[in-house]
Amino acid sequence: MQRPSLSHALQQVAHAYRGHMAQTIREADLPLPGTHVRALKAVCYMEGCTAQRIAQRMRRDKAQITRVLNDLLESGLILKACNPADKRSQLLHATPAGEAMMLRIQTLEQQTLARMTRDLTQEEVEHFIRIAWHMTQNLEGDLPPDN
Template sequence: MQRPSLSHALQQVAHAYRSHMVQTIRDADLPLPGTHVRALKAVCYMEGCTAQRIAQRMRRDKAQITRVLNDLLEAGLINKASNPADKRSQLLHPTPAGEAMMQRIQQLEEQTLGRMTRDLTQQEVEHFIRIAWHMTQNLEGDLPPDS
């Protein structure tokens, strides 16, 4: 059998992780689609979080992110506050319910990651993380591709 290409391997691991997380979240009866989970994560972890910054980070249209954020607002998971640095935007913060939801999502992610890495050593996991980070920086970092 021929070994899979790097491209195929990356697509497979990303797809398997996303699919398993979607199913795990569904099985846990959490009422959030994937995009909402990613947006809530951004609100919880991004310093000075705004809709524009989330749209850039997620590489999505700002209008789409605004709709997702409005859903999170309606669900009572986030709130908005005036941005003292830019009156045209608002800073986003998790509510206590949003923080509790994020803790539950983190537990589910840990379960998925535990299953995903169950036959790997800690050294293998750390090596994978370093390689994945390096590849990401090669594509997204400030360095030109040939440096």
């Protein structure tokens, strides 16, 4: 049997991870779709987080990100504050409820990652991380990793 190509292998691992995370989030009764989870992660981890920076990081239209952020605002998971560096934008921060939601998401991610890597050694996992990071750098330059 022919081994899968690098392209196919990357697509399969990304698809399997996203699919399992989506299923795990549904089973945990978390009320957030994937885009909302990624946006909340950006708010929680990105210094000086703005809607524009999230749109750039996620490679999404700013209007789409604004709709997602409005949902997170209405859910009480994030807050907006004046941006002293740029009066045209607002800084985004997680509320205590948003931080609690992020902790739940992190727990679900850890469960998924444990399942995904259960037959791998720590050295194999670290090697995969180094290779994936190097490949990302080859394509994107010096962007920090997306949490």
